[in-house]
Amino acid sequence: MSINQCTLLPGRGKIHKSFHPWVFSGAIATPPISVDPLLPVQVFDADGTTLGWAQHNPNSKIRLRFLSFGAGPEPDQDWYKQTLVDALERRTELQGTKTTVIRLVFSESDSLPGLIIDRLGDVLVVQFLSAGADVLRPMFIQLLRELAPAHIPQPFDLKAIVERSDGDGRRMEGLPLSNGVLWGTLPEVHTVRENGIEFLVDSDSQKTGFYADQRENRDIVSRWAKGRSVLDVCCYTGGFSAYAAAHGATSITLLDSSAPALAMAIKNIALQSIKQEIPVETLDKDAFRELRKLAEDKRRYDLIILDPPKLAPTRASLTKAATAYKDLNLNAMRLLGPGGLLATFSCSGLVSSEDLRTWISWAAKDLRRRAHIVEQFGQAACHPVPLHFPEAHYLKGFLIRMID
Ligand code: SAH
Numbered sequence: 001m002s003i004n005q006c007t008l009l010p011g012r013g014k015i016h017k018s019f020h021p022w023v024f025s026g027a028i029a030t031p032p033i034s035v036d037p038l039l040p041v042q043v044f045d046a047d048g049t050t051l052g053w054a055q056h057n058p059n060s061k062i063r064l065r066f067l068s069f070g071a072g073p074e075p076d077q078d079w080y081k082q083t084l085v086d087a088l089e090r091r092t093e094l095q096g097t098k099t100t101v102i103r104l105v106f107s108e109s110d111s112l113p114g115l116i117i118d119r120l121g122d123v124l125v126v127q128f129l130s131a132g133a134d135v136l137r138p139m140f141i142q143l144l145r146e147l148a149p150a151h152i153p154q155p156f157d158l159k160a161i162v163e164r165s166d167g168d169g170r171r172m173e174g175l176p177l178s179n180g181v182l183w184g185t186l187p188e189v190h191t192v193r194e195n196g197i198e199f200l201v202d203s204d205s206q207k208t209g210f211y212a213d214q215r216e217n218r219d220i221v222s223r224w225a226k227g228r229s230v231l232d233v234c235c236y237t238g239g240f241s242a243y244a245a246a247h248g249a250t251s252i253t254l255l256d257s258s259a260p261a262l263a264m265a266i267k268n269i270a271l272q273s274i275k276q277e278i279p280v281e282t283l284d285k286d287a288f289r290e291l292r293k294l295a296e297d298k299r300r301y302d303l304i305i306l307d308p309p310k311l312a313p314t315r316a317s318l319t320k321a322a323t324a325y326k327d328l329n330l331n332a333m334r335l336l337g338p339g340g341l342l343a344t345f346s347c348s349g350l351v352s353s354e355d356l357r358t359w360i361s362w363a364a365k366d367l368r369r370r371a372h373i374v375e376q377f378g379q380a381a382c383h384p385v386p387l388h389f390p391e392a393h394y395l396k397g398f399l400i401r402m403i404d
Pocket residue numbers: 210211214234235236237238239240255256257258261285286287288307308309
């Protein structure tokens with residue numbers, strides 16, 4: 001066996017024959033010997049069948065991440081180029097004059113493990129979240145410069161490629177934090193559009209600057225905004241609120257623990273062309289405490305958006321997360337009268353739709369109130385979920401109508 005080959009234990013190859021991309025350390029019989037991290041490894045089942053080529057990282061719990069499946073040749077620069085083109089082309093219909101902010105590459109879902117690329121107008125924001133993606137950064141930057149102009153629909157004029165790698169992802173791979181401009185000149189604050197709604201984004205901010213995974217959900221929720229007072233909990237830069245303002249909400253209350261996010265949210269609401277100015281209130285507070293306080297103060301809203309950060313980062317945290325989600329939803333429901341609407345989300349990959357529905361139902365039961373599920377939410381089409389990799393489905397939610 002050559003140095004860049006690896007064999008799995010008996011019975012552990014089956015899920016990879018149906019394209020599951022992750023191999024944990026416990027499934028490996030013979031690891032590759034002193035592997036150059038630049039080289040993908042060829043993975044074999046215990047019976048000798050070739051399973052495919054994978055990135056290898058001995059410092060990560062996810063030891064192997066498949067790039068390609070079956071007996072094909074080792075992925076080379078041409079393979080990466082074609083795989084990147086395929087990812088870009090799958091998003092053609094999702095962009096245009098109305099939408100210029102989108103996820104272009106979604107890691108394992110696009111057969112490029114550890115690589116995230118977001119488009120924020122004319123700026124590309126990349127994250128290298130696996131060792132295998134990290135070592136290839138010069139190649140990816142070169143390929144992006146070459147491919148983006150031809151494969152991203154107009155209007156598009158590449159100004160900069162910037163790195164904003166997420167801290168947690170890199171830490172789990174044993175990689176140092178890494179941020180900065182990789183190519184071009186970064187416009188400080190610029191405008192992007194989503195479903196025709198304008199937003200200011202700061203590609204220099206901590207995160208990737210905009211959560212494109214909520215695109216379709218913002219559109220759906222905005223259909224219910226007309227004539228309603230809105231409370232946007234964990235609003236970030238006001239994604240849902242800007243839509244709600246453009247669609248006739250009567251007032252907006254923004255709640256987030258980040259002051260810069262709130263400041264940007266106010267600007268984003270002001271960008272919308274609204275016939276009559278509407279009152280906007282900001283609460284720079286912790287959502288858990290503030291929702292309880294608002295309920296004690298007997299405040300009322302007609303439509304609440306509740307989009308907290310990941311509350312279940314690990315399996316061990318699931319029980320605590322159940323209580324946290326229930327608590328947030330319970331206090332949100334206390335702010336809604338009969339007919340009130342709650343758009344509630346979880347972006348924890350480990351929390352299923354069924355888990356979230358159960359915890360919300362506990363909240364309604366404690367309050368002795370009936371409620372309906374009016375809509376069910378997932379993640380936007382630029383964050384596809386491979387049929388054989390349900391782990392990619394992290395965003396879920398419901399639109400709940402309080403009956404009494
Ligand atoms: N709804 C937003 C995205 C939300 S991201 C959109 O459509 O763009 C999660 C947000 O929760 C972040 O802005 C973060 O600042 C905020 N947040 C995290 N913990 C919080 C807490 N305890 N209280 C209030 N906001 C919190």
